[in-house]
Amino acid sequence: MTGRYPADVDVAIVGSGPTGAAYARILSERAPGATIAMFEVGPTVSDPPGAHVKNISDPDERAKAQARSEGPFASEGGERVGGIVKTAQRRARPGTFLLEQGYQVEGEDGLPVAAFSSNVGGMAAHWTGACPRPNDGERIGFLDERGVFDELLDEGDRLLGVTSTAFDSSPHASLVRERLAAVEDDGREPHERVQRMPLAVHRRDDGRLVWSGSDVVMGDATRENPNFRLFDESLVTRVLRSEGRAAGVSVTDLRTGESHEVRARFVVVAADALRTPQLLWASGIRPEALGRYLNDQAQIVFAVRIRDFVPAPEEEGAGPAGLSEYSGVTWVPFTDDLPFHGQVMQLDASPVKLAEDDPAAPGSIVGLGLFCAKDLQASDRVEFSEDAVDGYGLPAMTVHYTLTDRDHAVIDRAKTEIVRLGKAIGEPLDDRPFMMPLGASLHYQGSTRMGVQDDGTSVVSPDSEVWGAPGLFLGGNGVIPTATACNPTLTSVALAVAGARRIAADLASSPE
Template sequence: MPHDDASSEGRPARADVVIVGTGPAGAAVARILSEQRPDLMIIQFDAGPIVSDPPGAHVKNLSEGDRRTAQRRSEGPAPAASDISTDTLDGYASHDERIVRPGTHLLAEGYRQSGQDGLPALAFSTNVGGMGAHWTCACPRPGESERIAFLDDLDELLDEADRLLGVSAGLMADAPLAHEVRERLSRGLDHRRTRAVAPMPLAVREEPDGTLWWSGSDVVFGEATRKNPRHRLVAETVVTAVRTESGRVLGVRVTDRAAGESYEVDASIVVAAADAFRTPQLLWASGIRPPALGRYLNDQPQVVHAVKLRDVAPQSLGPAGGPIDVLSGVSWVPFTDAEPFHGQVMQLDASPVPYEGEILPGEVVGLGWFCTKDIRAEDRVEFDAAAVDEFGLPAMRVWYELTEQDRDSIERARRAIVDVGDLLGDAVFGEPLEFPPGASLHYQGTTRMGEVDDGTSVCDPDAQVWGITGLYVAGNGVIPTATACNPTLTTVALAVRAARAIAARADKTVLTEQTQDLSHA
């Protein structure tokens, strides 16, 4: 897996497949193609820098100093000051409308239109690995109406996504007090629910020395991609247009950010896997504008609460020792149609707000309830042809409102999280907090998948854009359903489906070695 920071030497001229973006979805496409079609020449671009070795690693795996540097370098053209905290728990109980997390950068303007709710906490990560370098690694499976009904192979795809992400359901199941937390949750909830409380499936593995390795895109890329001599990663290079002619992909136009120079790469297959905003932005800038592009935008309204476990017997604390991690254990209250929330119950080794007295590992429990959004075509991102963003692409303008159905769902979640908190312990910061729209970072729907080309979707079930042969989309934006669960597992599953389709259809586009040599001449 040769890779470059921005460099004018040896610029690629031609490929079989160009992948735009290196988050878990783009990495999954590269991995499946490397495994199934090692004959294909793959060029993968990212607008951001390489911030870790191996490229795309989760920042939790880095030393404190390297983590701080990686987070700052992921924060776009205007990173936070060096003295700003890199602790992801900071701001957990914040009332700030424009809450921002380390390793991300806010949309500077255009996040709200007059009289609307907007997405004030809308944020991005610009680095190799994307948001996959900074996420929680929670990988719950969608259930009931969250599932995509027209995909008969969804469960097998989710199994494959588990493999690529390295998901384990039991790694933290034996953390201090985790059994006590799940027992209390199960006793209070399972009798009335169609999906039972369980340990949260996490994309984490335990190393031989007992340390944890959190999955980023590096795990998804895997050795198959890193050892693929026909896969090349080009960082700090913005793809500014997908070139097409007569409904067929010709390649891409890119800009080397370091040199400020543009060039073209020929390819008959392009996979746009940036994120739920920058993928539709690229298509729009390329003149590819199906009616649903940028529409059906949905975030997951989020309510948070924290409690300190009550009535914990000393013998329940397990062996003495230092904390396992920032998280001691994670439990899962799955989404159901009757209770349309996804609950993420995180045992912490520190209180998210100042707390007097001793805090034992796993004794403070943070609860995050994510709600489904009332999905509407009116909720959308548009692009301004008269203005550009910091990367030279059309500026974003977000139109987004919480409906009465959404507000009712949030209020139900608020009541539910208090009830669940009461099953566990005593509130740490009083009433639950509602995070501002956009804070979940789980943006979906803007390049949604559909069963038929009826104007309400951007791509077909294989993620190929309607009417453009050779153009595929990947990322959270492809998910067409209203979900409350963390989207990464589903996103990787859909990227697997797209990659398999590309692998099966690419026979007529394979470059001969002679053609490849001529393209560099």
């Protein structure tokens, strides 16, 4: 799946995360004769390519895979910043690297821990796998009006391999859900009540859990497609156009330093919510809304010890990546009345280390997280320099980002709510909840947002095609036009399905 770049293809895909993988999968299923080249700036760190690093059982090999994902200056090892999250210190999670400059402008809140991953599979090699559905104001109204949103979300579930039963054997999962439901479910619609978190994870025949990465999204349909090729360590520096239409990409082979042009009938840019607008800007494609309406999810965290905890008689032992089954992952859905999305997770399922587990009673401590929906503003944006460059040689970023009075009010409510939920489960480990530094959610959205018309407030159409640049499609969380509090991956994959279907239909109607 690697080798010399082709001179031309039908579709060039920039980025190998879950949305780029979704484009490849749908095209492989619906247009199997189309030639597809996927370009990823980072290396292949797992086998199969794009697999989640949690599935690497050897901890040293897993750490190497994470370290190799950490950007243009990544290494095989080196000193890692770990420890319990207690301060506002800037730190990157394993498998990610921070925006080194431009993350905060004086007088603004900024995104101090804005971060990226560079590897085959993108952030899906490191994520928690949570795939809740958007609710109430999180939903995309114009897709609901067309009657397509839920069907697209169903397709997203299929591609990601989403289940809700992976942790059903966890001895304390039902106890956590029951205690939360007792204080939270009153007055909620059935689909809004406390429930199992939908997760992109499945159980093998031997009982071990396997977490979905881009490998699952691509599936056999893509891997067995002789017309699909994946090129890692390949930096796309420009989208090419001819008479205004997307015509291919300029790509540099990071192994040799040589640059090439690959012509394409369609181009999909699915980097992430910061690097996708960066590439468009570098290509001279600059819609008015490009980089604007940037939004993150303020994240409030808290840890408690389960009340009246009774250890399981016999633990089965750790699964892949040292994950044992204790209390699983529970979901408290977002509503307009309570504008935050809740996750309650056993400690070793969470990427954020909130406490040390109790060696005498493993599994007795759970972490709670509430994610808050942002008050959207066009002024929250990422700008790009005409002169300065980043570690990849692309235009340097500056983030402008400010919390509004409404944001502060929602955060204050979330701090009160998370203590109430935590006390329903057990005894708090700390007196007060902690707000993670902005950017910690890694759920950046809105910078290439979708809209129904080219009115300066959106970048792409409902099919994810860039206004004024036919043949150029975008993927990723940046396309989501609403302020979500839930994990956005399922939604962004669903939107990628619509874009891929549109390309497949165009290929069928105008074959060459």
